[in-house]
Amino acid sequence: MKTFVSKQFLAKSGIALIIGAVLVGAIVFHTAELKNRLNRTQASWSAFSEHAAPLNEHLADLSQALGYGGFIHHFKNYILRRDPVYATQASQSLTQAREALKSLENALESSPTTSGATGEVWAIRQILNSYREKFDAALLQSKDMSAQALDDIVQIDDDLALASLNVLTDLIKSEFAQRRTDSDNNITDFSNEISIDFAIALLVLIATGIAIWLLRRMERMNEQVLAAKSQVDLLIDDAPEAMLFVNNDGIILRCNTEAVTLFEYDQHELVGMCIEKLLPKDLRKRHVHHRASFQSKTGRRQMDEGAELQAMTKSGRLVYVEISLNHSEFDGNQLTIAAIRDVSMQRKIAHELSNARAQAENASEMKSAFLANMSHEIRTPLTGLLGMAELLEMTDLDDKQTKFIRTLKQSGRHLETVLNDILDLSKLEADRMELCVEPFDIAQLTDTVQSVYGAIATGKQIEFKLQIADEIQNREIYGDVDRIRQVVMNLVGNALKFTQSGGVEVMVSLHRNPTNRMDTLRIAVHDTGIGIPENALSDIFNPFTQITHKRTRNNGGTGLGLSICQRMVEKMNGTIAVTSTLGEGSVFTVNIPVKTAVATPNSTAEASTTAPKLRLVEPIKMSILVADDNETNRHLIDAMTKAWGYEVEFACDGAEAMAKIKAKAYDVILLDIHMPKMDGREVVVWARSAGCIKGRVYAFTADVMTESINEYRMQGFDGYVSKPVDWQALHSLFEGEPPADTRNTSVAVFAARRA
Numbered sequence: 001m002k003t004f005v006s007k008q009f010l011a012k013s014g015i016a017l018i019i020g021a022v023l024v025g026a027i028v029f030h031t032a033e034l035k036n037r038l039n040r041t042q043a044s045w046s047a048f049s050e051h052a053a054p055l056n057e058h059l060a061d062l063s064q065a066l067g068y069g070g071f072i073h074h075f076k077n078y079i080l081r082r083d084p085v086y087a088t089q090a091s092q093s094l095t096q097a098r099e100a101l102k103s104l105e106n107a108l109e110s111s112p113t114t115s116g117a118t119g120e121v122w123a124i125r126q127i128l129n130s131y132r133e134k135f136d137a138a139l140l141q142s143k144d145m146s147a148q149a150l151d152d153i154v155q156i157d158d159d160l161a162l163a164s165l166n167v168l169t170d171l172i173k174s175e176f177a178q179r180r181t182d183s184d185n186n187i188t189d190f191s192n193e194i195s196i197d198f199a200i201a202l203l204v205l206i207a208t209g210i211a212i213w214l215l216r217r218m219e220r221m222n223e224q225v226l227a228a229k230s231q232v233d234l235l236i237d238d239a240p241e242a243m244l245f246v247n248n249d250g251i252i253l254r255c256n257t258e259a260v261t262l263f264e265y266d267q268h269e270l271v272g273m274c275i276e277k278l279l280p281k282d283l284r285k286r287h288v289h290h291r292a293s294f295q296s297k298t299g300r301r302q303m304d305e306g307a308e309l310q311a312m313t314k315s316g317r318l319v320y321v322e323i324s325l326n327h328s329e330f331d332g333n334q335l336t337i338a339a340i341r342d343v344s345m346q347r348k349i350a351h352e353l354s355n356a357r358a359q360a361e362n363a364s365e366m367k368s369a370f371l372a373n374m375s376h377e378i379r380t381p382l383t384g385l386l387g388m389a390e391l392l393e394m395t396d397l398d399d400k401q402t403k404f405i406r407t408l409k410q411s412g413r414h415l416e417t418v419l420n421d422i423l424d425l426s427k428l429e430a431d432r433m434e435l436c437v438e439p440f441d442i443a444q445l446t447d448t449v450q451s452v453y454g455a456i457a458t459g460k461q462i463e464f465k466l467q468i469a470d471e472i473q474n475r476e477i478y479g480d481v482d483r484i485r486q487v488v489m490n491l492v493g494n495a496l497k498f499t500q501s502g503g504v505e506v507m508v509s510l511h512r513n514p515t516n517r518m519d520t521l522r523i524a525v526h527d528t529g530i531g532i533p534e535n536a537l538s539d540i541f542n543p544f545t546q547i548t549h550k551r552t553r554n555n556g557g558t559g560l561g562l563s564i565c566q567r568m569v570e571k572m573n574g575t576i577a578v579t580s581t582l583g584e585g586s587v588f589t590v591n592i593p594v595k596t597a598v599a600t601p602n603s604t605a606e607a608s609t610t611a612p613k614l615r616l617v618e619p620i621k622m623s624i625l626v627a628d629d630n631e632t633n634r635h636l637i638d639a640m641t642k643a644w645g646y647e648v649e650f651a652c653d654g655a656e657a658m659a660k661i662k663a664k665a666y667d668v669i670l671l672d673i674h675m676p677k678m679d680g681r682e683v684v685v686w687a688r689s690a691g692c693i694k695g696r697v698y699a700f701t702a703d704v705m706t707e708s709i710n711e712y713r714m715q716g717f718d719g720y721v722s723k724p725v726d727w728q729a730l731h732s733l734f735e736g737e738p739p740a741d742t743r744n745t746s747v748a749v750f751a752a753r754r755a
Contacts, residue, residue: 013212020208024201031197038190041183055172058104062124063165065096075135075156080147090135098128117175120168127164131156241324242340247333248295250275250288262342264314275338280312295336300326311340320344381632390727391639435572440481441599442472442508448485449506453492460496463503472510477521478595483568487576488523490561491588495527502528502585510596518593525588532580540578541566565590622734623664624648627657627680628672628700633723637670640727646734654678661692668734669693670700670721673708681715688716698733698747712750719749 064070074090077083105121134154141150236243242259244252255270263270263278275291276284311321324339393405450466457464488506495504504527511520532540541562569576574592626637626648634650641648649666651657655677661669671680680699687693699712699720712720721730729747 012215016208016211016215020204020211023204027197027201027204031194031201034190034193034197038187038194041186041190044183054107055104058100058107059165059169059172061100062097062104063169065093065100066128066165067162071097071131072156075131075138079138079151079154082143082147082150087139094128094131094135101125101128117168117171120164120171123164124168239339240341242342244270244275244338244340245328246275246291246336246338248336250291253335259340262313262319262340263311264317269314278311280310280318283310291336294325295327295334298327300324320347388636391636394643435480435483437478437480439476439478439597441476442468444481445485445488446506446508449488449492452489453496453504456496457504460500462496462499462501463505464496465503465505467505467507469507469509471512472508472521474599475510475596476599477510478597479521479592480572483572484521484523484592487565487568487590488525490565491523491525491590494561495525495529495586495588499527499529499585504528517595519596521590521592521594523590523592526585527587528585531582531584532578532586533582534580537578537580541576622646622668623666623695624668624670624734625651625657625660625664625666626670626700627651627654627660627675627683628670629653629675630672633672636725640730641734644731644734654680654683658683658686661687662690665692665694667695669695669697671697671717673699673701673703673712681711684716709748717750719747721747 066072071090071093074086074093078086078090101121101124108117108121134156138150138154141153236254236256239256239258242262243254243256244259245254246252252270252273252275255267259270260267265273276287279287309321309323310318312318320343322341322343326337326339328335328337389405393402397405446466446468454464492504492506504525507524507526509522509524511522513519566576569590569592572592574590576588576590578586578588580586624641624646626634627650628634628637629652634652638648638650649660651660654671654675657669657671657675657680658678660666661683671683673680680701684693684697684699687697693716696718697716699717700723701708701712701720702723704720704722709720721733726747733747733749
């Protein structure tokens with residue numbers, strides 16, 4: 001967004017810049033003066049150092065020529081030894097001392113030194129003259145004079161000469177040190193002042209910059225206030241909802257473009273209008289009280305808090321709206337801001353969705369009814385088909401006929417399995433399969449698996465193992481044992497189907513979770529079968545998926561079992577996975593979260609009492625009633641039960657069954673659900689209420705949908721016998737050994753619910 005700088009900001013910024021520039025200029029001028037003084041001081045010191053340097057050299061030459069290494073040393077050696085060599089060396093040293101003194105004197109004349117140095121030079125010159133006289137006197141003396149006598153005549157006081165040299169040296173060094181100290185102090189002072197000037201200049205520049213920044217910030221704040229006001233205006237005008245600003249008298253003070261579009265008024269017509277004019281006529285008086293009530297309170301009202309509201313446009317058209325109200329204040333006046341959204345289209349769509357949902361639910365119900373009817377219509381003739389095959393198998397047959405009968409039975413049972421799979425898949429897809437979470441012992445799961453598939457494994461001459469971990473054997477598990485058993489039996493059945501050598505092993509374990517109340521029930525099914533190709537692992541759980549492999553073509557199946565297993569496990573919030581190596585075998589692993597508890601000592605006994613027990617009697621003394629309107633079914637049951645040694649009474653409809661139950665107490669009653677005059681549900685409800693049932697009553701039905709089974713349980717049935725009938729299971733029921741409730745049997749007994 002382009003920004004504009006005001007003239008007021010430019011004027012204030014210019015003043016700040018001028019003040020800063022003046023201060024910085026003064027500081028720069030002062031700094032320049034200090035810099036010049038610093039340069040002069042440094043030049044003066046350099047000049048002094050240049051002239052003072054020869055003084056030290058001349059002093060060193062004088063000390064060397066005059067001291068113990070010079071004239072004094074050679075002269076004393078001459079006194080002691082009277083050796084002309086020492087006399088020559090002494091004369092040379094004295095000459096060098098005079099020359100050094102002359103050079104020192106000349107250097108002192110051109111150097112700014114103290115007056116004391118000149119006096120010391122004069123004293124040294126006098127000493128040199130005295131040394132010259134004594135040296136000349138010593139040269140004139142007889143060579144036979146003793147050293148002591150000669151020393152007494154020309155004795156030299158060397159301390160005086162050396163003292164003068166030391167004094168002169170100290171004077172020059174002191175002068176040099178003082179000059180150096182003064183110069184260093186001046187240079188330091190000038191440098192500090194220059195640094196201070198730089199710091200002050202920097203502070204002035206920073207202060208000037210801060211001042212300009214503050215001025216600019218104030219300028220931008222003003223710009224933001226103006227931009228915010230402009231943006232608010234744009235937001236109000238471009239808001240997707242109609243916006244109305246209403247005072248406490250109900251007068252519209254402001255509106256946006258969407259309000260003009262919604263209510264079909266021009267902006268100048270809406271501003272100044274009473275808000276009640278936008279409502280249906282029959283609501284205007286009541287709205288005045290509602291408006292006053294809202295204005296007297298605090299807070300806001302969201303759009304979804306109101307009931308179904310309508311507004312009226314200029315043309316008199318009524319539209320459905322949602323309204324959100326909020327309090328505001330402008331120029332000291334209390335306002336109510338109303339955001340109004342046209343939801344007429346949404347109402348229409350919601351109505352259409354409601355109709356579509358109703359149609360979908362109706363279609364789902366029709367699908368369920370269709371599946372239930374198809375199940376009944378397929379299972380009923382299938383009962384006759386398999387029953388007749390059973391009866392025919394009991395007659396005298398040759399080997400070829402026996403083979404035909406067994407093939408017929410296998411085909412019928414396969415058709416029943418396909419039907420069960422389709423029903424289960426349909427229920428899972430519609431999310432209509434309900435779980436029954438109850439405590440159970442792991443033996444309830446494993447005993448059936450062992451009894452059903454142990455014999456199959458023996459027949460195929462392969463090994464079948466079922467191992468239960470120690471940590472699970474003494475615990476009660478809370479879950480749907482029937483669904484878990486169905487998953488396990490499906491996996492074990494597949495494993496046995498595709499395993500021709502080696503064996504199948506089932507391992508059941510419990511993985512405790514100390515940080516969570518839920519443990520994990522893990523069931524792993526290992527086989528040494530044909531394995532699954534790697535490219536098929538990702539699709540193995542899809543419906544109607546089968547492995548296309550030359551070694552699997554003769555195994556049959558619908559391809560629904562694993563899909564049903566996966567969906568059942570996921571229904572129980574668990575997971576199922578598979579690993580496989582082609583030609584070596586597969587491992588299916590199921591993990592299901594469950595609650596567990598320590599089993600009480602009498603839990604096994606209590607569990608065994610949950611299944612109702614039939615008293616064991618002689619077959620000819622057991623009273624059995626079968627009510628079924630299908631003549632084929634009655635004929636089959638009659639033939640089968642007579643072969644077992646039982647006498648069975650029959651009823652052709654519900655009314656006849658009710659009359660027989662009222663007249664006689666039966667040990668076992670099989671009631672068809674769908675019968676003319678009165679169905680099996682009505683019969684059992686009436687018989688229970690009348691107290692006419694002394695033994696056990698079972699639903700004899702082809703409808704084994706989950707919801708139907710739950711209805712049988714609630715209506716007073718002790719279990720069910722599904723069609724087509726598993727004759728061996730039915731015979732076990734008559735013998736007092738009711739099987740467990742699994743998909744692999746058509747006879748199930750519910751847990752006892754009555755004392």
